[in-house]
Amino acid sequence: MQIVIRPRLDEYSVEIWLHEDTATASRFINLDGDHLMVTVVENGMFPEEELKPFLKLPTQFANALFKAISDYNSEQGIKTKDENLLEGKLQATEVHLKDMREFSKKLLQIQLNSDK
Numbered sequence: 775m776q777i778v779i780r781p782r783l784d785e786y787s788v789e790i791w792l793h794e795d796t797a798t799a800s801r802f803i804n805l806d807g808d809h810l811m812v813t814v815v816e817n818g819m820f821p822e823e824e825l826k827p828f829l830k831l832p833t834q835f836a837n838a839l840f841k842a843i844s845d846y847n848s849e850q851g852i853k854t855k856d857e858n859l860l861e862g863k864l865q866a867t868e869v870h871l872k873d874m875r876e877f878s879k880k881l882l883q884i885q886l887n888s889d890k
Contacts, residue, residue: 781833788836789827804828 778791792803802813804826813825831839847853853861 780827782830786833788831788833790829790831790836792828 794801
């Protein structure tokens with residue numbers, strides 16, 4: 775399942791598309807009033823009817839929604855790929871520094887023992 779977020783600068787809005795590819799077809803999911811609609815399109819075929827986005831919001835509301843979702847995810851401990859990468863690099867650096875401290879202590883001890 776892909777979630778595609780596409781700004782529509784000409785309309786001051788943001789479209790959110792739910793899309794899923796299978797081996798033989800694509801499925802587009804949207805809301806029609808209170809109903810969830812699924813449009814199946816054979817690969818390589820263009821549908822006769824206009825496909826509608828799952829959700830279309832004014833840019834200001836979309837930005838507020840995305841910020842609220844981001845804040846919620848942070849509160850739940852859900853991190854983005856970049857945050858996980860940064861955290862992993864920080865942990866690796868901490869381990870490396872600990873190893874270097876131990877290595878330096880051993881070198882210093884060897885130097886002090888050889889001076890005696």
